[in-house]
Amino acid sequence: MITVVANLKGGSGKSTVVFNLALWLQMKGQPVVAYDLDPQQTLMDVAEVRREEGYAPALQVYPPRESLLEDLNYHPKNVHVLVDVGAANIDAMKQAIKTSDQIIIPVPPSQPDVWATQRFMDIVEDATGGQYPKMRAFVNRADTHCAVRESDDTEDAIKQIANIDLISNRLFQRTIFRRSLSEGMAVFEMSKRSKATDEFNTFAGSVFPELA
Ligand SMILES: Nc1ncnc2c1ncn2[C@@H]1O[C@H](COP(=O)(O)OP(=O)(O)OP(=O)(O)O)[C@@H](O)[C@H]1O
Ligand SMILES: [Mg+2]
Numbered sequence: 001m002i003t004v005v006a007n008l009k010g011g012s013g014k015s016t017v018v019f020n021l022a023l024w025l026q027m028k029g030q031p032v033v034a035y036d037l038d039p040q041q042t043l044m045d046v047a048e049v050r051r052e053e054g055y056a057p058a059l060q061v062y063p064p065r066e067s068l069l070e071d072l073n074y075h076p077k078n079v080h081v082l083v084d085v086g087a088a089n090i091d092a093m094k095q096a097i098k099t100s101d102q103i104i105i106p107v108p109p110s111q112p113d114v115w116a117t118q119r120f121m122d123i124v125e126d127a128t129g130g131q132y133p134k135m136r137a138f139v140n141r142a143d144t145h146c147a148v149r150e151s152d153d154t155e156d157a158i159k160q161i162a163n164i165d166l167i168s169n170r171l172f173q174r175t176i177f178r179r180s181l182s183e184g185m186a187v188f189e190m191s192k193r194s195k196a197t198d199e200f201n202t203f204a205g206s207v208f209p210e211l212a
Contacts, residue, residue: 002072003207004100004133005081006093008123009116013106013140015042016177018084019059021104023186024204026057028211031079034061035072036085037096044180050184056071072099080208094127104207105137106171107158109150121161138167138203144174169203172196180181 005014005021016032025032036043047061048135065071072095075081083100085093097103105120107113117137124132137158141152151170158166171177174196176187183190188197 001065001079001102002081002083002096002100003064003102003103003104003147004085004096005104005106006083006097007105007109007113008087008120009105009113010087012108012113012116013171013177014038014086015046015084015170016181017106017140018043018082019046020055020177020180020186020188020200021137021204021207022059022080022082022172023057024188024200025080025082025208025211026059027186027188028208029030030211031081032059032082033075034059034082034084035064035068035096036084037059037089037092039070040086041089043084046181046184048184051183052059052212053184055185055189068092068095069099081130089111090123094123096123097127097133100133102134102136104167105135106140107154108141109139109143109154114154117158117164118161121163132163135164136167136207137164138139138206139162139170141173144172167203167206169199169206171199171203171207174199 005018047059083096176196
Protein backbone atom coordinates (compact mmCIF):
# COMPACT_ATOMS: atom_id res chain seq x y z
CA MET A 1 0.00 0.00 0.00
CA ILE A 2 1.42 3.37 -1.03
CA THR A 3 0.66 6.31 1.29
CA VAL A 4 1.80 9.77 0.24
CA VAL A 5 1.95 12.51 2.87
CA ALA A 6 1.70 15.79 1.00
CA ASN A 7 0.71 19.40 0.88
CA LEU A 8 2.06 22.35 -1.05
CA LYS A 9 3.09 24.55 1.80
CA GLY A 10 6.34 24.05 3.67
CA GLY A 11 6.40 23.22 7.34
CA SER A 12 2.96 21.61 7.52
CA GLY A 13 4.45 18.55 9.23
CA LYS A 14 4.85 16.08 6.35
CA SER A 15 8.24 14.72 7.38
CA THR A 16 7.26 14.56 11.06
CA VAL A 17 4.14 12.59 10.19
CA VAL A 18 5.89 10.21 7.78
CA PHE A 19 8.64 9.48 10.29
CA ASN A 20 6.27 8.82 13.19
CA LEU A 21 3.78 6.84 11.07
CA ALA A 22 6.59 4.67 9.69
CA LEU A 23 7.78 3.76 13.19
CA TRP A 24 4.21 3.25 14.39
CA LEU A 25 3.62 0.76 11.55
CA GLN A 26 6.88 -1.04 12.40
CA MET A 27 5.83 -1.17 16.05
CA LYS A 28 2.66 -2.90 14.82
CA GLY A 29 4.86 -5.50 13.10
CA GLN A 30 4.23 -4.15 9.60
CA PRO A 31 6.92 -4.11 6.89
CA VAL A 32 7.70 -0.48 5.98
CA VAL A 33 9.87 1.38 3.51
CA ALA A 34 9.92 5.14 3.05
CA TYR A 35 10.81 7.45 0.18
CA ASP A 36 12.10 10.98 0.66
CA LEU A 37 11.28 12.91 -2.51
CA ASP A 38 12.11 16.31 -1.02
CA PRO A 39 15.55 17.77 -1.92
CA GLN A 40 15.81 18.96 1.71
CA GLN A 41 16.03 15.26 2.66
CA THR A 42 14.70 15.75 6.18
CA LEU A 43 13.48 12.16 6.35
CA MET A 44 16.82 10.78 5.14
CA ASP A 45 18.56 12.90 7.78
CA VAL A 46 16.34 11.80 10.66
CA ALA A 47 16.64 8.14 9.63
CA GLU A 48 20.43 8.63 9.65
CA VAL A 49 20.30 10.13 13.17
CA ARG A 50 18.27 7.11 14.25
CA ARG A 51 20.80 4.74 12.73
CA GLU A 52 23.75 6.55 14.33
CA GLU A 53 22.05 6.45 17.71
CA GLY A 54 21.46 2.73 17.27
CA TYR A 55 17.72 2.86 17.87
CA ALA A 56 15.86 -0.20 16.63
CA PRO A 57 14.17 -0.81 14.33
CA ALA A 58 16.02 1.30 11.76
CA LEU A 59 13.94 3.03 9.11
CA GLN A 60 14.77 2.28 5.48
CA VAL A 61 14.51 5.50 3.43
CA TYR A 62 15.17 5.74 -0.31
CA PRO A 63 15.86 8.86 -2.39
CA PRO A 64 14.11 9.38 -5.73
CA ARG A 65 15.72 7.84 -8.82
CA GLU A 66 14.90 8.10 -12.52
CA SER A 67 12.87 4.92 -12.09
CA LEU A 68 10.70 6.35 -9.26
CA LEU A 69 7.39 4.93 -10.51
CA GLU A 70 8.81 1.42 -10.87
CA ASP A 71 10.61 1.76 -7.54
CA LEU A 72 7.40 2.69 -5.70
CA ASN A 73 5.50 -0.18 -7.29
CA TYR A 74 8.30 -2.70 -6.84
CA HIS A 75 7.34 -3.53 -3.24
CA PRO A 76 4.91 -6.38 -2.46
CA LYS A 77 1.36 -5.27 -1.60
CA ASN A 78 1.75 -6.06 2.11
CA VAL A 79 4.63 -3.58 2.45
CA HIS A 80 3.64 -0.11 3.62
CA VAL A 81 5.33 2.39 1.33
CA LEU A 82 5.33 5.85 2.93
CA VAL A 83 6.28 8.82 0.77
CA ASP A 84 7.41 12.25 1.98
CA VAL A 85 7.25 14.90 -0.73
CA GLY A 86 8.19 18.56 -1.07
CA ALA A 87 7.09 21.40 -3.31
CA ALA A 88 10.68 21.74 -4.55
CA ASN A 89 10.23 18.56 -6.60
CA ILE A 90 6.76 18.77 -8.11
CA ASP A 91 7.54 16.15 -10.79
CA ALA A 92 8.36 13.53 -8.17
CA MET A 93 5.34 14.63 -6.11
CA LYS A 94 3.04 14.09 -9.10
CA GLN A 95 4.49 10.68 -9.88
CA ALA A 96 3.99 9.56 -6.29
CA ILE A 97 0.43 10.93 -6.23
CA LYS A 98 -0.40 9.23 -9.51
CA THR A 99 0.53 5.80 -8.17
CA SER A 100 -0.63 6.25 -4.55
CA ASP A 101 -3.42 4.38 -2.76
CA GLN A 102 -4.00 7.21 -0.35
CA ILE A 103 -2.87 10.77 0.33
CA ILE A 104 -2.69 12.14 3.85
CA ILE A 105 -2.67 15.95 3.99
CA PRO A 106 -1.46 17.79 7.11
CA VAL A 107 -2.98 21.26 7.36
CA PRO A 108 -1.84 23.75 10.00
CA PRO A 109 -4.67 25.93 11.28
CA SER A 110 -4.34 29.04 9.13
CA GLN A 111 -5.98 30.55 6.06
CA PRO A 112 -2.79 30.38 3.92
CA ASP A 113 -2.57 26.66 4.70
CA VAL A 114 -6.19 26.17 3.66
CA TRP A 115 -5.50 28.03 0.41
CA ALA A 116 -2.41 25.90 -0.18
CA THR A 117 -4.52 22.77 0.34
CA GLN A 118 -7.04 23.97 -2.23
CA ARG A 119 -4.19 24.64 -4.69
CA PHE A 120 -2.73 21.23 -3.90
CA MET A 121 -5.92 19.73 -5.31
CA ASP A 122 -5.00 21.21 -8.73
CA ILE A 123 -1.75 19.26 -8.57
CA VAL A 124 -3.62 16.06 -7.69
CA GLU A 125 -6.06 16.65 -10.55
CA ASP A 126 -3.16 17.22 -12.91
CA ALA A 127 -1.32 14.10 -11.73
CA THR A 128 -4.31 11.75 -11.75
CA GLY A 129 -6.65 13.21 -14.39
CA GLY A 130 -9.41 13.07 -11.78
CA GLN A 131 -8.87 9.37 -10.89
CA TYR A 132 -8.35 10.32 -7.28
CA PRO A 133 -6.82 8.08 -4.66
CA LYS A 134 -8.37 8.17 -1.21
CA MET A 135 -7.57 11.62 0.21
CA ARG A 136 -7.79 12.68 3.83
CA ALA A 137 -6.70 15.86 5.57
CA PHE A 138 -6.24 16.67 9.24
CA VAL A 139 -5.24 19.65 11.34
CA ASN A 140 -1.62 19.48 12.47
CA ARG A 141 -0.07 21.87 15.00
CA ALA A 142 -3.48 22.68 16.42
CA ASP A 143 -3.44 25.30 19.16
CA THR A 144 -3.77 23.72 22.60
CA HIS A 145 -5.69 26.72 23.89
CA CYS A 146 -9.39 25.95 23.49
CA ALA A 147 -10.32 29.62 23.03
CA VAL A 148 -8.43 29.73 19.72
CA ARG A 149 -10.92 28.95 16.94
CA GLU A 150 -8.56 28.53 13.97
CA SER A 151 -8.53 24.73 14.12
CA ASP A 152 -12.34 24.60 14.01
CA ASP A 153 -12.36 27.05 11.10
CA THR A 154 -9.68 25.05 9.30
CA GLU A 155 -11.64 21.80 9.73
CA ASP A 156 -14.78 23.53 8.41
CA ALA A 157 -12.80 24.71 5.38
CA ILE A 158 -11.37 21.21 4.78
CA LYS A 159 -14.92 19.79 4.78
CA GLN A 160 -15.76 22.17 1.92
CA ILE A 161 -12.98 20.88 -0.34
CA ALA A 162 -14.30 18.32 -2.81
CA ASN A 163 -12.85 14.79 -2.74
CA ILE A 164 -11.04 15.24 0.60
CA ASP A 165 -12.33 13.67 3.79
CA LEU A 166 -11.50 15.08 7.19
CA ILE A 167 -9.64 13.04 9.80
CA SER A 168 -11.08 14.63 12.91
CA ASN A 169 -8.21 13.52 15.16
CA ARG A 170 -6.00 16.59 15.41
CA LEU A 171 -2.31 16.64 16.22
CA PHE A 172 -1.69 19.53 18.57
CA GLN A 173 1.32 21.82 18.71
CA ARG A 174 3.60 19.88 21.08
CA THR A 175 7.32 20.37 21.61
CA ILE A 176 7.91 16.62 21.62
CA PHE A 177 7.23 16.52 17.84
CA ARG A 178 10.20 18.84 17.28
CA ARG A 179 12.36 16.64 19.51
CA SER A 180 11.18 13.60 17.58
CA LEU A 181 12.94 14.81 14.43
CA SER A 182 16.08 16.03 16.18
CA GLU A 183 16.53 12.87 18.26
CA GLY A 184 15.49 10.29 15.68
CA MET A 185 12.78 8.78 17.85
CA ALA A 186 9.02 8.56 17.48
CA VAL A 187 6.97 10.51 20.02
CA PHE A 188 5.59 7.25 21.45
CA GLU A 189 9.16 5.96 21.92
CA MET A 190 10.22 9.11 23.79
CA SER A 191 7.24 9.12 26.09
CA LYS A 192 4.83 6.24 26.58
CA ARG A 193 2.45 8.47 28.48
CA SER A 194 2.02 11.92 27.05
CA LYS A 195 -0.76 13.82 25.35
CA ALA A 196 1.22 13.87 22.11
CA THR A 197 1.61 10.08 22.22
CA ASP A 198 -2.10 9.51 22.89
CA GLU A 199 -3.03 11.94 20.13
CA PHE A 200 -0.59 10.41 17.69
CA ASN A 201 -1.71 6.84 18.39
CA THR A 202 -5.34 7.80 17.82
CA PHE A 203 -4.43 9.66 14.65
CA ALA A 204 -2.35 6.75 13.29
CA GLY A 205 -5.26 4.42 14.02
CA SER A 206 -7.45 6.65 11.83
CA VAL A 207 -4.93 6.55 8.99
CA PHE A 208 -4.60 2.76 9.20
CA PRO A 209 -7.88 1.62 10.80
CA GLU A 210 -7.13 -2.06 10.15
CA LEU A 211 -4.22 -1.74 12.62
CA ALA A 212 -5.87 0.46 15.26
N1 LIG B 1 2.29 18.75 15.87
C1 LIG B 1 3.45 19.41 15.96
N2 LIG B 1 3.79 20.05 17.10
C2 LIG B 1 4.95 20.72 17.21
N3 LIG B 1 5.86 20.81 16.22
C3 LIG B 1 5.58 20.21 15.05
C4 LIG B 1 4.38 19.48 14.85
N4 LIG B 1 4.41 18.98 13.57
C5 LIG B 1 5.56 19.39 13.02
N5 LIG B 1 6.27 20.14 13.89
C6 LIG B 1 7.57 20.79 13.70
O1 LIG B 1 7.43 21.76 12.67
C7 LIG B 1 8.58 21.80 11.86
C8 LIG B 1 8.18 21.48 10.42
O2 LIG B 1 7.74 20.14 10.37
P1 LIG B 1 8.17 19.18 9.18
O3 LIG B 1 9.61 19.35 8.86
O4 LIG B 1 7.67 17.84 9.50
O5 LIG B 1 7.27 19.83 8.03
P2 LIG B 1 7.34 19.57 6.47
O6 LIG B 1 5.96 19.74 5.95
O7 LIG B 1 8.02 18.29 6.20
O8 LIG B 1 8.25 20.79 6.03
P3 LIG B 1 8.98 20.97 4.61
O9 LIG B 1 7.91 21.42 3.68
O10 LIG B 1 10.00 22.05 4.89
O11 LIG B 1 9.56 19.66 4.22
C9 LIG B 1 9.56 20.80 12.44
O12 LIG B 1 10.41 21.46 13.34
C10 LIG B 1 8.65 19.84 13.20
O13 LIG B 1 9.31 19.20 14.27
MG1 LIG C 1 9.66 17.86 5.05
